[in-house]
Amino acid sequence: MISFEGLRLEEGQPIYQQIVLHVKRGVVSGAIADGDELPSRRILSAVLGVNPNTVQKACRALEEEGLIASHAGARSFAVVTPEIIAACRAELVRGGAESWARAARGLGLGLDEALELIREVWDCSKEGEEP
Amino acid sequence: MISFEGLRLEEGQPIYQQIVLHVKRGVVSGAIADGDELPSRRILSAVLGVNPNTVQKACRALEEEGLIASHAGARSFAVVTPEIIAACRAELVRGGAESWARAARGLGLGLDEALELIREVWDCSKEGEEP
DNA sequence: TAAACCGTACTATGCGAATAATACAGTCGC
DNA sequence: GCGACTGTATTATTCGCATAGTACGGTTTA
Numbered sequence: 001m002i003s004f005e006g007l008r009l010e011e012g013q014p015i016y017q018q019i020v021l022h023v024k025r026g027v028v029s030g031a032i033a034d035g036d037e038l039p040s041r042r043i044l045s046a047v048l049g050v051n052p053n054t055v056q057k058a059c060r061a062l063e064e065e066g067l068i069a070s071h072a073g074a075r076s077f078a079v080v081t082p083e084i085i086a087a088c089r090a091e092l093v094r095g096g097a098e099s100w101a102r103a104a105r106g107l108g109l110g111l112d113e114a115l116e117l118i119r120e121v122w123d124c125s126k127e128g129e130e131p
Numbered sequence: 132m133i134s135f136e137g138l139r140l141e142e143g144q145p146i147y148q149q150i151v152l153h154v155k156r157g158v159v160s161g162a163i164a165d166g167d168e169l170p171s172r173r174i175l176s177a178v179l180g181v182n183p184n185t186v187q188k189a190c191r192a193l194e195e196e197g198l199i200a201s202h203a204g205a206r207s208f209a210v211v212t213p214e215i216i217a218a219c220r221a222e223l224v225r226g227g228a229e230s231w232a233r234a235a236r237g238l239g240l241g242l243d244e245a246l247e248l249i250r251e252v253w254d255c256s257k258e259g260e261e262p
Numbered sequence: 263t264a265a266a267c268c269g270t271a272c273t274a275t276g277c278g279a280a281t282a283a284t285a286c287a288g289t290c291g292c
Numbered sequence: 293g294c295g296a297c298t299g300t301a302t303t304a305t306t307c308g309c310a311t312a313g314t315a316c317g318g319t320t321t322a
Contacts, residue, residue: 014309028238040268051311056270072269073318093238098252100227107159107224111253115246121229122242145279171298182281187300203299204288 002026002036002078004047015050019058023067024088027080034080038068133157133167133209135178146181150189154198155219158211165211169199 007022009015026032038044041059045052059076062068067084070076104114138153140146157163169175172190176183190207193199198215201207235245 016309025234025237030239041270042268053312054310057309059269070269071319074268074320076269089238093235093240093248094252096231096234097248098255100231101249101252101255103156103227104224105253106156107220108161109224111250114253115249117224117228118232118246118249119242121225121232122236122245124229124232147279172300173298184282184301185280188279190299201299202289205290205298207299 002032002038004039004044007048009048009050015048015054016058016061019048019055020061020065021092023058023062023078024092027067027078027085028089028092032078032080034078036078036080038076038078040075133163133169135170135175138179140179140181146179146185147189147192150179150186151192151196152223154189154193154209155223158198158209158216159220159223163209163211165209167209167211169207169209171206 002023003026004019004022007018009018023032038059039047041052041055045055048055059068059070063070063076066079067088068076069079101114104117109117133154134157135150135153138149140149154163169190170178172183172186176186179186190199190201194201194207197210198219199207200210232245235248240248
């Protein structure tokens with residue numbers, strides 16, 4: 001069963017996108033394997049404290065991207081292939097790195113400064129991680 | 132006069148926040164100096180192709196943060212102090228670095244992999260820069 | 263088979279962002 | 293002083309996100 005315990009909803013971004021992102025992170029980190037079952041729409045919405053329609057919207061998006069498969073009437077389950085893992089990894093890590101690098105360059109940072117900054121905040125980012 | 136030529140509006144984020152971000156980037160990169168005049172709300176809204184109220188909302192936010200000063204009836208101008216530059220720099224670069232580092236760690240990357248990824252996308256981010 | 267669960271769809275409502283169209287008062291240059 | 297500009301405020305409308313409630317048909321399982 002796919003876990004949504006670590007999902008902390010934040011405002012400023014659509015909830016259904018945060019749910020999609022949580023699944024993609026799980027796929028990339030290996031927490032979600034091929035064939036893993038999703039909680040039902042109703043149960044997941046109760047767990048997250050959001051509306052079932054919001055969960056359904058996220059599931060619809062996930063199915064359109066091929067990350068889950070839904071048989072009307074039965075539980076949905078994850079579809080994880082090496083191609084999907086690679087696609088999610090590229091989207092999540094590399095996409096974020098590119099946008100940050102572009103921003104840093106636009107702000108006048110050099111490569112060495114950027115690398116040093118990452119080194120600094122890397123240790124900082126260790127604090128506050130869940131056990 | 133503060134330039135907004137390089138501002139390319141994207142959907143998915145409130146326009147007024149993008150305007151605020153553009154000004155902060157200009158302050159950090161040195162493109163905006165203390166006392167620089169802003170285009171009028173009406174002219175800027177025409178240039179960006181958005182509603183004057185949206186520009187006004189951005190200007191209101193900028194004034195509340197102390198980045199611009201507005202005398203009712205006269206042109207607004209930028210207020211750039213070393214403290215403001217430091218604050219903007221911290222908010223823009225370090226904030227982005229922290230969030231990306233946290234995401235990369237959550238995805239199972241190590242520091243060395245993260246640094247290597249930044250090195251890769253750094254060259255990639257050079258392409259597509261405006262002259 | 264029948265109850266309990268599942269995915270899916272639909273309409274209605276509230277809210278914030280953005281748009282649109284004004285209106286008013288203060289400042290500047292002639 | 294006067295006209296052209298400025299910042300500021302107001303109301304109404306549209307759109308996407310989230311909520312709320314309900315309904316239908318398929319699947320599972322006891």
